[in-house]
Amino acid sequence: MSGGTGGSGGGGPTASGQRTGERTLAVDRWIGLGLGAIYACALFATSRPIGLARDEGFYAVAAQVYGRWLRILMNDPARAVSRAVVDAHWATNHEHPPFIKTLFAISFEQLHRKWGLLGVAESVRAPSIVIAGLLVALVYVWGTRVAGRFAGFVAAVSLAAMPRVFFHAHLACFDIPVTAVFAATVYAFVRAAEAPTRGRIAWCALLFGVALASKHNAWFLPPLFIASTALFALWLRRTGERVKAGAHGAALALLASMIVGPLVMWALWPWIWRDTLARLAEYVAFHVHHEFYNMEFLGQNYFQPPFPRSYAPVMTAATVPTTTLVLALLGVVARGRAASGVLLRRTPQMLAAHRAPLVWALAVAVCYAPWLRDSTPIFGGTKHWMTAYPFLALFAGVGAESVRCAIERTWPALVPAMRRAILTVVLAALLLAPSIVATDRSRPFGTSSYVPLVGGAPGAATLGLNRGFWGTQTGALRLDARVGPDPRIFIHDTLGASWDIMHDDGWLRQDARRTPSLAQADLVLQHHEMHMQGQEYQAWVALGTTVPWHIWEIDGVPVMFGFVRALPP
Amino acid sequence: MRRVLSIAAAVVAPCVAIAELGGHVAVARGVPTEAEWDRLGETLSVNRDPGDLLVVAPRWAEPHARRRVDMPIAQLGRADVSRFAHATEIGLHGARSEELAAFTERSAVAIGPFVVRTLDNPAPDLVVFDFLEAFGPSTRVSGTVPAVRCTWSDREPVLAGGLGGHPTFPSSRFDCLGGPFMTAALTVIADERFLPRRCIWAHPFERGDKVLAFDQVPVGRARRVVGHHGMYWMIERDRTGADIEIEARIDGITIGKAVHHDGDGWSGFTFDLPRAPPDARATVELAVRTSDYQHRHYCFEATLR
Numbered sequence: 001m002s003g004g005t006g007g008s009g010g011g012g013p014t015a016s017g018q019r020t021g022e023r024t025l026a027v028d029r030w031i032g033l034g035l036g037a038i039y040a041c042a043l044f045a046t047s048r049p050i051g052l053a054r055d056e057g058f059y060a061v062a063a064q065v066y067g068r069w070l071r072i073l074m075n076d077p078a079r080a081v082s083r084a085v086v087d088a089h090w091a092t093n094h095e096h097p098p099f100i101k102t103l104f105a106i107s108f109e110q111l112h113r114k115w116g117l118l119g120v121a122e123s124v125r126a127p128s129i130v131i132a133g134l135l136v137a138l139v140y141v142w143g144t145r146v147a148g149r150f151a152g153f154v155a156a157v158s159l160a161a162m163p164r165v166f167f168h169a170h171l172a173c174f175d176i177p178v179t180a181v182f183a184a185t186v187y188a189f190v191r192a193a194e195a196p197t198r199g200r201i202a203w204c205a206l207l208f209g210v211a212l213a214s215k216h217n218a219w220f221l222p223p224l225f226i227a228s229t230a231l232f233a234l235w236l237r238r239t240g241e242r243v244k245a246g247a248h249g250a251a252l253a254l255l256a257s258m259i260v261g262p263l264v265m266w267a268l269w270p271w272i273w274r275d276t277l278a279r280l281a282e283y284v285a286f287h288v289h290h291e292f293y294n295m296e297f298l299g300q301n302y303f304q305p306p307f308p309r310s311y312a313p314v315m316t317a318a319t320v321p322t323t324t325l326v327l328a329l330l331g332v333v334a335r336g337r338a339a340s341g342v343l344l345r346r347t348p349q350m351l352a353a354h355r356a357p358l359v360w361a362l363a364v365a366v367c368y369a370p371w372l373r374d375s376t377p378i379f380g381g382t383k384h385w386m387t388a389y390p391f392l393a394l395f396a397g398v399g400a401e402s403v404r405c406a407i408e409r410t411w412p413a414l415v416p417a418m419r420r421a422i423l424t425v426v427l428a429a430l431l432l433a434p435s436i437v438a439t440d441r442s443r444p445f446g447t448s449s450y451v452p453l454v455g456g457a458p459g460a461a462t463l464g465l466n467r468g469f470w471g472t473q474t475g476a477l478r479l480d481a482r483v484g485p486d487p488r489i490f491i492h493d494t495l496g497a498s499w500d501i502m503h504d505d506g507w508l509r510q511d512a513r514r515t516p517s518l519a520q521a522d523l524v525l526q527h528h529e530m531h532m533q534g535q536e537y538q539a540w541v542a543l544g545t546t547v548p549w550h551i552w553e554i555d556g557v558p559v560m561f562g563f564v565r566a567l568p569p
Numbered sequence: 570m571r572r573v574l575s576i577a578a579a580v581v582a583p584c585v586a587i588a589e590l591g592g593h594v595a596v597a598r599g600v601p602t603e604a605e606w607d608r609l610g611e612t613l614s615v616n617r618d619p620g621d622l623l624v625v626a627p628r629w630a631e632p633h634a635r636r637r638v639d640m641p642i643a644q645l646g647r648a649d650v651s652r653f654a655h656a657t658e659i660g661l662h663g664a665r666s667e668e669l670a671a672f673t674e675r676s677a678v679a680i681g682p683f684v685v686r687t688l689d690n691p692a693p694d695l696v697v698f699d700f701l702e703a704f705g706p707s708t709r710v711s712g713t714v715p716a717v718r719c720t721w722s723d724r725e726p727v728l729a730g731g732l733g734g735h736p737t738f739p740s741s742r743f744d745c746l747g748g749p750f751m752t753a754a755l756t757v758i759a760d761e762r763f764l765p766r767r768c769i770w771a772h773p774f775e776r777g778d779k780v781l782a783f784d785q786v787p788v789g790r791a792r793r794v795v796g797h798h799g800m801y802w803m804i805e806r807d808r809t810g811a812d813i814e815i816e817a818r819i820d821g822i823t824i825g826k827a828v829h830h831d832g833d834g835w836s837g838f839t840f841d842l843p844r845a846p847p848d849a850r851a852t853v854e855l856a857v858r859t860s861d862y863q864h865r866h867y868c869f870e871a872t873l874r
Contacts, residue, residue, distance in 0.1 A: 301763065303806070323586040330582060399582065406578035431582060434589035441593065452592025458599065461629040462664070492732060519727040519737065534736065534759035534801055537646070538729040541737035541756050546642055547635050556600035558632050 028149065032140035032156070036133030039160045039169075043129040044122070047170050048507060049444035051475025052121055056172045057498030060124045062093035063104035063172070067113070069270070070105055083274055090271035094279070095286045098269045099213035100177045103127035119505035124172040132169035135180035136160045139390050142187055143397040146356045150404055150424055154431060155397025158324045159390055161435035164382045167446020175383040178215035183390040185211050185218075186363055189225055189253050190356050193232065196249030201256045208257035209264020216287050217367075217387050224366045225254040228359045232351060235358075239348045246351060293379035294531035299464025301530045305375040312371035315382050318454045318465060320392070321435040328392045331399030332361065357398065360391040367391075381447060381466060400431050444476055445554045457555040467528045471495070473560035474525060475502065476552050479509045483523055483549075483564065486511045490521035492535060518542055523549070526561040539563040599662060601633070605681035609659065610637025612680055621687075622653040626664040634659055643701070646757045646767030648797040648870045649837070654693040658686040697791040698873035700855070701755060703783055704769055710743040710753045713856075714777025719745035719753060735866060736770065736801055747774065750866075753781060758801045758868045761834030766799060768868035771857045773813060778856040788819060788873065789849030793842055796871035798827070799835040804866045808832040811861035815869060818854040819843065829867065842873070 052060070069089035073080035080086070093101065104124040112123035136156045144152030159165060169176045188204035211218035229250040236246040266272055272279045294303045297311055317325065335357040342350045367388035370376040377384075404427055408415050414423050442449030448468040450460035461467060471493030479487065491499050491514045499514045515521050524539040526532075540546045545566035552560040601609075614637075617623070623640055625631040634640065650656065650668055658666055662682055672688035679685075710719040721743055728749050729737040735750070742754030754770045773779050794817050804810070808831040816826045817840050825840025845851070859865050 299762075322589050323582060326582050326585045330578060334578075402578055403582045406575045409575050410572070410579045427583070430586050434586050434593070437590065437593050441597070452589055452596055456592070456596030458596065458627075458629075462627045490731065516731060518729040518731045530763050531803070532732070533763035533765075534803070535732060535734075537757035537759055537765045538731070538734075538737040540642055540645075540765075541739050542727050542729045546640060546645055548632050551632055551636070555596055556633070557629055561632060 028141055028144045028152070029137075031149075032137035032144075032152075035140050035153075035156050035160075036135075036137035039136045040129050040133035043132060043166075043169050044126075046443055047122060047125060047129070049475050050167065050170050050446070051472045051477070051494065051507075052498035052502050053171055053173065053470035053472045054493065054495045054498060055470065056121075056124070057495035057501065058093055059096075059101055059104060059172050059174075060108075060120060060501055061497050062101050063108050063124050064120075065089050065092045066098070066102055066105035067109040070102075070109060081270070081273070086270045086273060090269075094271045095283065096174065097213045097215065097265065097283070098271065099210055100127065100174050100215070102268070103131075103177075104172055119507075120501045121172075121505050121507070125170060128172055128176055129169065131177045131180045132160075132165075135176065135183060135390065138180070138184055138187060139393055139397075142356070143394050146394070147398045147401045150428065151397035151401040153397070154327070154400035154428060155393045157428075157432045158321075158327070158396045158435055159393035161432065161439045162320055162324065162389060162393075163439045163442035163446055163449045163451075164319050165386065165389055166439045167442065167449075168383055168386065174215040175380075175386055178211065178217045179387045179390060181207065181211045181214050182217055182221065182387040185221055185257075186224065186359060186391075189228070189250065189257075190359050192253035193228070193247075193250035193355060194352060196252050201249075201253050202260075204253040205256040205260035206264055208261035209268070212261050212265035213268040220366050220369075220387070222254070222258065224359070224363055225250070225257065227362050227366070229254055231358055231362065232355065235343070235351050235354075238343050239346050239350065241348050241351075290377060292377055294529070295379045295381070295469075296464060296466040296530035297378065302378060303531070307374050307376065307378045309372060309374055311378045312368055312385055315465075316385075318450050318460060319382050320389070321438050321451055322453045323431055323434045324393070324396045327396035327399035327403070327431060329395075329399065330402055331357075331395035331397065333399075334402040335361075335395070335398055357395070360394050363391045364388045364395075379469075381469065400427070403427065403431070442554070445473060445552075445559050447472070448554045448557065448559045457557040461557045464530075466530070467557065468559050469493070469527075469529060471498070471527045473527055473552055474499065475507065476560070477508060477525070477562075479512060479523075483512075486513065487522040488513055488515040488517075488520060490515055490518045490524040490539075492525045493527040493529070493532065494525070522565060524563040526563065528559050528561070536561065536563075599682065601661065601682050605683070606633050606637055609634070609680050609683050609685070613638045613657065613659075613685070617657050618655065620655075622647070622650060622656040623659070624650075624656055624666045624669055625659045625661075626666040627661060628666075630659075630661050642757065643767060646765040648766065648768075648835075648872075650690070651692075651694040652696045652872065652874075654690050654695065656688045656690070658688055660684040660686065694795070694874050696872045696874060698787055700781075700783060700796075700853075700871040701767060701769060703786075704755055704781075705741075707784065708743075708753075709780075709782040709784075710745065711780050711782070712745065712774045712777055713780065714774070717746050719743035725752075733803065736868070738770065745774075745779075751779075753779070756868065758799065758866070759803075760799055761802045761806070763802065764835075766797070766835050766868070766870070768798070768870045770866075770868050771855075772867055773857045773859040773862050773865050775862045778816075778858045780854050780856045782852055782854045784852050785850045786853045786873065787849075788842055788851045788853070789845040789847045791842055791873035793874055794825065794840040794853075794871055795837070795874045796827075796839075796869055797835055797837045798829050798867065798869035799833065800829075800831075800866045800868060802834065804864055805831040805834075810864055811859045813857060813859045813865055813867045816856045816858075817871075818856065820851045821854070 107126045108123045111118045139159050140152045140156035143155035185207040188207050192200040192204045232247040233243045236243045292304050339354045367385050454460050474494040519542045526536045543563050543565045548561040549564040550562040551558045625634045675687045675689050677686045706721040723741045725740050727740050736756040736758050738752050738754050742752050745751040750772050756770045757765045757767050760766050810831045813829045817824050827838035
């Protein structure tokens with residue numbers, strides 16, 4: 001992490017920075033994969049207390065259905081692709097594209113059903129966890145290419161240790177996978193723009209197709225590619241270089257993506273093999289006209305437009321470690337100053353050194369742009385703009401490198417090799433410690449965690465910020481002797497399918513049974529969400545008590561209650 | 570200038586990191602321990618008048634207090650604080666309750682991370698008669714069109730709506746024609762801020778009035794009827810339902826009407842009582858009606874003051 005591949009110094013591209021931009025050393029790929037592997041192991045190790053989220057229940061069921069189709073495909077391909085068989089299997093959860101769920105299905109079939117290595121929950125979560133590891137690896141490699149190993153390392157760990165990223169990285173959902181595929185596609189686009197070989201253009205187009213088949217966040221990639229290509233052209237025009245020669249790689253990648261991407265999506269999604277246009281229109285309509293769910297923000301429950309435009313920036317500041325944000329800001333300033341200098345002086349041959357940060361900045365803007373409209377739903381919390389976070393982390397890496405360089409410039413006595421190594425390690429530890437501590441303290445209630453800037457979870461609760469959603473808190477349920485045998489449990493916001501998987505996997509006491517009837521339950525769970533408070537009051541009256549049997553909390557803030565029936569006086 | 574910027578770049582992020590780490594320590598150390606909550610509970614159970622209102626600030630910390638101190642459902646689901654002459658406020662790390670802003674401080678004592686304040690209401694509006702407390706088998710509940718009489722039972726099956734559903738109908742309630750929603754019962758609803766409001770569930774009938782009659786009400790000792798009404802917020806927030814009217818009658822004579830519009834949330838009403846001798850008692854009827862009874866999860870509370 002001593003910047004062995006050369007760093008830009010944050011103040012602008014240097015000769016070593018350009019060399020870094022030209023190649024990624026093989027060793028860095030291995031370092032990146034090593035970081036990713038460590039991350040994936042950490043995710044596996046911390047997975048179980050995070051109960052299966054509502055959406056995971058739906059996707060796990062879909063994965064099992066798709067898994068059956070995959071078996072038919074292996075044994076009788078002609079039958080598998082028939083309309084009746086395709087529709088019978090792929091109608092399930094067809095409002096979401098298939099790629100990630102297909103990975104869940106393959107993992108379920110192999111790791112659970114065939115080899116029995118993992119339970120159902122862990123088998124469907126495994127692909128997301130592995131993809132999260134690959135995302136960390138990608139960020140390391142990309143950060144290293146642009147600004148050196150120190151920057152790459154800080155970027156990778158900053159992303160991995162964003163508490164909300166860490167939480168979602170566990171889940172058999174689409175948010176982290178699409179974040180990874182989104183980042184990978186942008187990486188491929190930049191690589192194609194740098195040197196437009198057929199292979200790189202093909203990779204970009206294929207990855208765009210995979211992104212389309214992952215989640216609708218991919219719809220924001222074409223605007224990003226168009227804006228980036230235009231920006232490259234403007235840059236070249238300003239510096240007096242040939243626009244066509246310098247921007248044609250990006251243009252080719254964009255064109256190829258627009259042609260090949262939809263075909264890849266079609267190929268990966270059996271549901272749209274027939275009635276393609278109608279089914280695609282249904283898919284688009286589902287997301288464009290998605291129903292509005294509830295979300296608490298600053299003490300108000302929002303359930304319909306207009307939504308507060310401050311939601312995305314405030315929630316980012318409240319949930320992303322402040323040090324990471326400050327580093328990202330420093331990174332933007334450092335790269336911005338350097339780019340402005342180049343443009344003011346009209347220095348030629350410098351786009352290559354600035355291309356990636358330009359695209360990162362545009363990516364962040366594109367990913368946040370939907371929340372400039374007050375009609376964009378906010379119910380997903382921070383996960384809906386999580387595709388921006390790898391780019392924020394990359395800027396944080398650049399910012400860290402600029403801090404390191406500034407320290408060396410200011411106190412040159414620290415520069416000699418041994419001291420530089422120590423400085424690098426100490427600085428990395430210092431800059432990353434807040435994120436790592438925040439992530440560690442957020443477990444297992446990631447959607448309830450907030451950074452000290454807003455007073456942590458207690459400060460956020462006082463401000464009236466959401467304390468969690470999807471009912472994942474049920475994973476922390478441990479029933480002791482105070483709950484009698486064969487308890488009937490009202491599981492509140494936890495999906496029945498999610499409970500059943502956790503129960504069958506042995507995560508929960510085996511004599512416990514879920515009941516849809518709050519009134520008949522022996523134990524009523526209450527996941528705290530502002531708009532669901534009415535269910536707690538139902539429990540008070542039904543069970544004859546207002547005293548929680550148990551409170552699950554983060555830093556003293558209740559996130560789930562358990563109520564048991566009051567004993568007769 | 571360049572050197573200043575360089576120094577700034579060198580120190581800002583490390584300083585922010587150190588401050589953020591300090592913030593984590595501060596947040597962690599600020600969490601009250603179980604022992605501190607227990608100590609608070611023990612102190613309050615000895616020193617507090619059970620009739621005094623107990624409020625926890627910030628509100629999210631209240632469930633911890635409920636595990637240590639008796640907080641009856643009537644207090645938790647209070648209509649407002651005006652009826653209480655005194656209050657005890659538990660403030661975590663100095664937090665104050667906006668609800669008690671008008672109360673004056675009589676004493677304050679620090680117990681661990683808490684400040685326990687004894688507060689006086691400078692202008693208490695004391696309750697002479699509470700219709701919620703009086704609601705029970707002696708209440709008469711009836712419908713006018715058609716003329717029906719609801720019957721009291723202590724053995725009805727408890728019904729609760731569950732996720733997104735209706736408030737709980739307890740086993741002790743009036744059974745009326747038209748299904749469980751037509752019941753009359755004491756329950757707790759979530760208001761527009763999702764706060765608990767204890768009230769009498771009085772879903773109006775399709776036609777005519779639903780009349781709740783209370784006999785031997787000491788009207789001579791009070792000057793007015795003070796009440797609140799609303800619905801489970803999820804029902805009324807779309808603002809598509811019909812208005813609901815509540816009418817108060819003393820021995821058959823109307824003294825006031827109030828209308829609840831969808832979107833009003835938990836709102837108050839006041840009717841002046843006619844002058845009467847101090848020992849006067851009367852039958853008070855509260856009649857509820859609407860033009861369209863679909864999804865009218867109406868709930869009200871009323872007192873004589």
